[in-house]
Amino acid sequence: MKAIIVGGGIMGLSTAWGLARDGHEVELFEQGPLPNPLASSMDEHRLIRHPYGDHVGYARLIDDAFTAWDLLWGDLGQRFYAATGTLALTGNGADWAERSATALATIGKSMIELPLADLRLRFPQIEAKGVERAFWIDSGGVLFAQDIVTALAEYLARQPRIRLHPHTTVRSVDLEQGRIVTEAGTSHAADIVVVAAGAWVDRLLPDLGRRLIPSRQVVIYFDLPEQDRAAWAKGPMIIEKTGDVGLYLVPPMEGRGFKVGDHEFSRSGDPTAERTATEDDIRPLLQRCRSLLRGFDRWRTDRLKVCFYTVTEDERFLVEKRAARGWVMSPCSGHGFKFGALMGLELARTIASGRDAATHARWAAGLEATAAT
Numbered sequence: 507m508k509a510i511i512v513g514g515g516i517m518g519l520s521t522a523w524g525l526a527r528d529g530h531e532v533e534l535f536e537q538g539p540l541p542n543p544l545a546s547s548m549d550e551h552r553l554i555r556h557p558y559g560d561h562v563g564y565a566r567l568i569d570d571a572f573t574a575w576d577l578l579w580g581d582l583g584q585r586f587y588a589a590t591g592t593l594a595l596t597g598n599g600a601d602w603a604e605r606s607a608t609a610l611a612t613i614g615k616s617m618i619e620l621p622l623a624d625l626r627l628r629f630p631q632i633e634a635k636g637v638e639r640a641f642w643i644d645s646g647g648v649l650f651a652q653d654i655v656t657a658l659a660e661y662l663a664r665q666p667r668i669r670l671h672p673h674t675t676v677r678s679v680d681l682e683q684g685r686i687v688t689e690a691g692t693s694h695a696a697d698i699v700v701v702a703a704g705a706w707v708d709r710l711l712p713d714l715g716r717r718l719i720p721s722r723q724v725v726i727y728f729d730l731p732e733q734d735r736a737a738w739a740k741g742p743m744i745i746e747k748t749g750d751v752g753l754y755l756v757p758p759m760e761g762r763g764f765k766v767g768d769h770e771f772s773r774s775g776d777p778t779a780e781r782t783a784t785e786d787d788i789r790p791l792l793q794r795c796r797s798l799l800r801g802f803d804r805w806r807t808d809r810l811k812v813c814f815y816t817v818t819e820d821e822r823f824l825v826e827k828r829a830a831r832g833w834v835m836s837p838c839s840g841h842g843f844k845f846g847a848l849m850g851l852e853l854a855r856t857i858a859s860g861r862d863a864a865t866h867a868r869w870a871a872g873l874e875a876t877a878a879t
């Protein structure tokens with residue numbers, strides 16, 4: 507079987523990997539370099555964690571996600587992950603952490619509540635103003651995202667049945683016939699076409715613009731005094747909601763940067779537009795950091811990064827069969843990277859084995875325990 511994949515982010519690359527493992531032929535087209543620094547997948551890190559609020563379906567998939575990453579580390583000959591554990595902090599009426607703990611208990615995962623006095627002893631680097639309750643689970647950590655996509659693209663370039671086409675924008679797709687046409691006017695055909703075009707997907711499939719809303723997100727990298735950096739290099743990852751802005755914090759594991767972002771979807775923006783962040787973009791986040799992180803006044807903003815992803819209304823993933831020979835693959839809503847290897851492997855299996863497409867779509871949406879019927 508031959509597949510064409512449009513998009514060389516983690517989803518397109520992982521699907522190519524899954525298909526190639528099973529001996530299929532793949533042509534992958536990417537509009538920029540491979541990997542493309544403008545892709546959602548291209549940042550120093552992405553978090554993986556069991557706590558998932560009420561979305562127990564996704565919490566249940568995390569163990570499978572870790573298994574898929576382990577398979578990838580085996581093929582790449584290197585592990586791009588550091589464990590940190592997951593600390594969830596709440597206050598001011600927010601209950602995401604409590605809901606996560608309740609949901610995890612139903613699948614046999616223990617997320618324990620830390621008394622606030624213990625929180626201060628265990629993590630003295632946290633100031634914790636406004637925090638009313640703290641929850642902890644040992645699992646979770648940091649995936650070194652851009653190193654993963656870089657290594658995976660290099661690995662795929664060495665596979666005999668894979669052809670990568672960087673700097674080749676796909677202008678149109680015909681998912682009924684299994685054809686694509688590039689910006690240069692070249693036509694290519696295959697048994698199946700997978701569109702994994704991230705925040706650009708509505709340019710190829712305009713009707714999806716109503717369901718997959720591009721969202722402009724800004725993250726802050728900080729430069730810390732050496733002593734603070736050493737303390738944070740041991741973790742933890744933090745998911746916090748105690749004020750107007752909910753934040754996540756990525757500790758500087760294995761020499762990577764220290765990053766903070768928020769959970770608020772902008773639900774607007776154009777991925778092709780100029781990517782400059784402003785003071786207004788980060789003011790609420792900085793304010794929250796000031797009351798959450800000890801010694802924050804000594805920290806310096808190192809750089810800001812603007813990134814785009816798509817969001818669905820219910821934050822579930824959209825992975826759907828379209829027409830006779832097409833799939834749309836958008837497991838994102840700002841939380842897709844952690845499932846990248848798993849989503850790619852499973853879509854490859856469904857495509858190659860003819861498993862039921864509707865079951866696969868429900869599985870990717872976190873509504874089925876397995877993609878197979």
Ligand SMILES: Cc1cc2nc3c(=O)[nH]c(=O)nc-3n(C[C@H](O)[C@H](O)[C@H](O)COP(=O)(O)OP(=O)(O)OC[C@H]3O[C@@H](n4cnc5c(N)ncnc54)[C@H](O)[C@@H]3O)c2cc1C
Nearest residue numbers: 513515516517537545546547553676704813841842843844
């Ligand atoms: C700030 C931020 C924080 C995040 N944090 C997390 C996290 O902690 N945990 C987590 O699990 N997830 C997180 N995510 C989400 C995760 O990064 C995305 O879900 C994931 O990277 C999406 O991968 P993708 O392959 O679908 O899209 P992308 O990585 O954007 O790849 C799509 C690719 O398609 C290419 N393309 C588009 N159109 C065409 C065309 N016509 N022709 C050829 N090529 C084309 C693009 O150039 C791009 O390279 C975060 C995202 C952001 C932005």
